Amino acid sequence: MTRHGNSHWAGYELRRARMVERLQQMGICRSEVLDAMAQVPRHLFVEEAIRSHAYDDMSLPLGLGQTISQPYTVAVMTQLLLGEEPLSARRCVLEIGTGCGYQTAVLQALGLPEIYSIERLRPLHERAKVHLRAAHLPQQARLVCGDGYLGLPQAAPFDGILVTAAPTEIPVPLLQQLAVGGRMVLPLDDGHAQFLWVIDKTEHGFQETCVQEALFVPLVNGV
Numbered sequence: 559m560t561r562h563g564n565s566h567w568a569g570y571e572l573r574r575a576r577m578v579e580r581l582q583q584m585g586i587c588r589s590e591v592l593d594a595m596a597q598v599p600r601h602l603f604v605e606e607a608i609r610s611h612a613y614d615d616m617s618l619p620l621g622l623g624q625t626i627s628q629p630y631t632v633a634v635m636t637q638l639l640l641g642e643e644p645l646s647a648r649r650c651v652l653e654i655g656t657g658c659g660y661q662t663a664v665l666q667a668l669g670l671p672e673i674y675s676i677e678r679l680r681p682l683h684e685r686a687k688v689h690l691r692a693a694h695l696p697q698q699a700r701l702v703c704g705d706g707y708l709g710l711p712q713a714a715p716f717d718g719i720l721v722t723a724a725p726t727e728i729p730v731p732l733l734q735q736l737a738v739g740g741r742m743v744l745p746l747d748d749g750h751a752q753f754l755w756v757i758d759k760t761e762h763g764f765q766e767t768c769v770q771e772a773l774f775v776p777l778v779n780g781v
């Protein structure tokens with residue numbers, strides 16, 4: 559690596575460390591989530607022209623009208639997915655809306671053994687593969703190009719489902735593909751505002767909790 563390249567790299571490391579400190583100050587307390595976000599080179603997931611903003615707490619354009627969530631949102635969603643459970647309770651996890659692959663990378667950095675992520679737009683799906691290869695994370699994820707509204711029945715049931723685009727109703731196939739003891743985190747759009755919900759599947763049915771306001775691109779129903 560050239561001298562310039564090295565100093566550039568060190569710059570990103572410093573910014574990433576500051577981002578993690580900021581997340582902690584903002585209330586992210588689960589150490590595994592902070593460690594995972596300290597590991598993922600977020601700048602490799604965005605276009606070169608906006609790389610200097612990769613570690614700022616803002617959402618960024620990722621092409622084709624889609625956006626990568628701000629770091630705080632990724633941290634909150636990941637922390638909610640884990641809940642009070644140990645990491646081992648979320649063995650098999652599905653993400654809907656791969657986008658640039660950053661949230662997938664955070665799941666990989668957590669070391670979850672089985673990770674699937676679905677994206678409907680092929681160019682983003684292909685680009686996410688490139689980003690994840692460049693990030694050199696220890697765990698692998700299986701990326702699928704298709705309609706995430708339908709979930710991934712062939713790999714179900716899932717201990718965790720993370721939806722990173724907002725539907726107007728909870729997709730029924732996703733409820734069906736959740737394991738008992740599993741948890742889904744998703745933004746729901748009621749036509750006026752979006753709220754982040756946590757859905758736990760118990761032996762007796764579903765328990766739904768509204769967490770906070772959210773802002774995501776729409777989940778498209780049908781490819």
Ligand code: SAH
Pocket residue numbers: 620624625626627654655656657658659660661662676677678679682704705706707722723775776777778779780
């Ligand atoms: N998790 C992403 C954020 C993605 S933005 C990241 O870390 O970058 C939401 C993504 O959901 C967009 O890429 C959009 O194309 C995708 N999406 C919307 N509807 C979808 C559907 N029905 N199935 C799969 N992906 C969908």
